[in-house]
Amino acid sequence: MTNVLFIQGNPKSLSESTSRQLGQQFVDAYVAAHPGAQVTSLDLYQAEIPLIDADVMTGWGKLARQEDLLPHEAQKVARLGELVDQFLAADLLVFAAPMWNFGYPPMVKAYMDAVAVAGKTFRYGPQGPIGLATGKQAVIVETRGGFWSAPEASAMEHSASHLRAFLGFLGVTDVETVFAEGLNFDPGRSDEILADAGERARALAGRLAAGTLQPA
Numbered sequence: 001m002t003n004v005l006f007i008q009g010n011p012k013s014l015s016e017s018t019s020r021q022l023g024q025q026f027v028d029a030y031v032a033a034h035p036g037a038q039v040t041s042l043d044l045y046q047a048e049i050p051l052i053d054a055d056v057m058t059g060w061g062k063l064a065r066q067e068d069l070l071p072h073e074a075q076k077v078a079r080l081g082e083l084v085d086q087f088l089a090a091d092l093l094v095f096a097a098p099m100w101n102f103g104y105p106p107m108v109k110a111y112m113d114a115v116a117v118a119g120k121t122f123r124y125g126p127q128g129p130i131g132l133a134t135g136k137q138a139v140i141v142e143t144r145g146g147f148w149s150a151p152e153a154s155a156m157e158h159s160a161s162h163l164r165a166f167l168g169f170l171g172v173t174d175v176e177t178v179f180a181e182g183l184n185f186d187p188g189r190s191d192e193i194l195a196d197a198g199e200r201a202r203a204l205a206g207r208l209a210a211g212t213l214q215p216a
Contacts, residue, residue, distance in 0.1 A: 005090035009097030009108035023096025033209035044107035131171020145184030
């Protein structure tokens with residue numbers, strides 16, 4: 001059985017969010033081609049995703065010193081542990097989010113912070129950091145108002161490139177992407193752009209489910 005973690009990073013509902021719709025198309029196609037897959041949905045704007053704040057930092061320090069945590073510290077630290085365990089249990093990570101102001105919505109970054117835990121998802125060795133979350137595949141599904149894939153625009157794109165680098169740091173190096181670009185640049189073509197991206201997302205899902213895709 002393949003465990004799929006579907007991570008959604010848009011506060012809009014499914015009916016309003018193009019990134020969530022595109023991600024859902026991928027997941028639906030993957031499950032259709034791989035009926036044994038088990039999907040867990042994680043809505044980052046509805047789930048509890050603790051920020052790395054003073055409570056968390058203090059709580060981690062107390063754990064290291066084997067001291068008792070205050071209830072609110074313990075709650076946040078425990079939830080972060082749950083998120084890490086969920087991340088590590090997934091075989092396929094599917095991220096669906098829009099590009100906002102050259103990057104991702106803030107809760108996507110909060111989730112990245114939540115699952116980057118030394119000793120769990122990475123460690124430092126003599127030659128530098130070593131990712132511990134190996135053996136996984138990841139798919140990044142992203143909607144963009146403009147066009148950011150061209151080389152001349154790469155200096156301002158800090159969404160998918162950031163997430164890909166972050167996943168690589170954790171040991172997830174088999175990463176595929178599906179972009180829908182230019183949705184606001186030419187609103188009259190938005191349906192066409194989304195339809196094309198949906199077709200690519202479904203095709204990718206089929207190849208992944210069949211195991212015919214070579215690692216990126």
